[in-house]
Amino acid sequence: MTTVLVVDDQFLIRAGLVGLLRAAPGVEVVGEAGDGAEAVVLAAETTPDVILMDIRMPGMNGIEATRRILAQASGIPPRILVLTTFDLDEYVYGALRAGACGFLLKDSGPERLLAAVAAVGGGDALFAPSVTRRLVEAYARQSTGERPTDLNALTSRELEVLKLIARGLSNLEIADRLYISEATVKTHLNRTMTKLDLASRAQAVVIAYESGLVVPGR
Structure with a gap:
């Protein structure tokens, strides 16, 4: 059973998500919150396996809520899946840095939502290659002013795996590719x-692009 906490400030969207999840086998909704502070x-209180986290909310936004939730977690932390309208929202980048495991479009269909919850709940990250490419290319065009992460500590095989993760491949697809x-x-x-002191697969994707290991558009 995968336990889920739903966070969204829009009542109708939140109610729709909760209703869909409650009707799905193997999923239990343990709570719903209308803002970041309530989500924390x-x-x-509920220690969910997965949190569906909206970004733009009054008061505490989803980025700060994600950061606080993961910082206060004892034991296995929840897997946080960001909900976005995906107009290349700059807040999504902050959420990934804060430790979110992926993102889901708000206009996704029911099957996509349930598949996303299952994937994230199972320990994977949600990065469809086409969406990932658009996100990281836009992110890479931004000047952060930070020094690139040093990847010298990684072995050649670890670098190969990191490249493929950044391209949006799943663990199974990477295994097939590398035999x-x-x-x-x-x-x-x-x-x-x-080695890189990362908290999530999403952060690994960001690091791969920030460091130049993977170049947008290639």
Whole structure:
């Protein structure tokens, strides 16, 4: 059973998400919040497996809520899936940096939503290649003024895996591409995240582009 907390300031959208999730087998909605501050409190009380997190909300936004929820989590932290209208919203970048595991378009169909919750709840990140490309290319065009992350600590195989993750491939697709097991892919990814002090697969995608390991458009 995957437990889910739904966070959105628009009542009708939130109610629709809750209704859809409650009707799905294997999913339990443990709470719903209308803003970031309420989400932080409910996340601590209900310890959900997955949080559907809106970004633009009055008071505390989804970025700050994501940061606080993950900082206060004891044990296994919740997997946070950002909800966005995806007009290349600059707030999405902040959410990924804060530790969100991926993003979902608000106009996605029911099947896509349920698949996203299942994927994130299972420990994967939600990055459809076409959407990822648009997001990271726009992100990479922004000048952050930060020094690129040093990837010298990574092995050649870890660099290969990181490149493919940044291209939007799933663990299974990476395993097929490199002729290794899916478990080995997870091992390489975990080692990469430990070496680079990353909290999520989403942050690994951002780092791959920021460092120049992967170049937008190629």
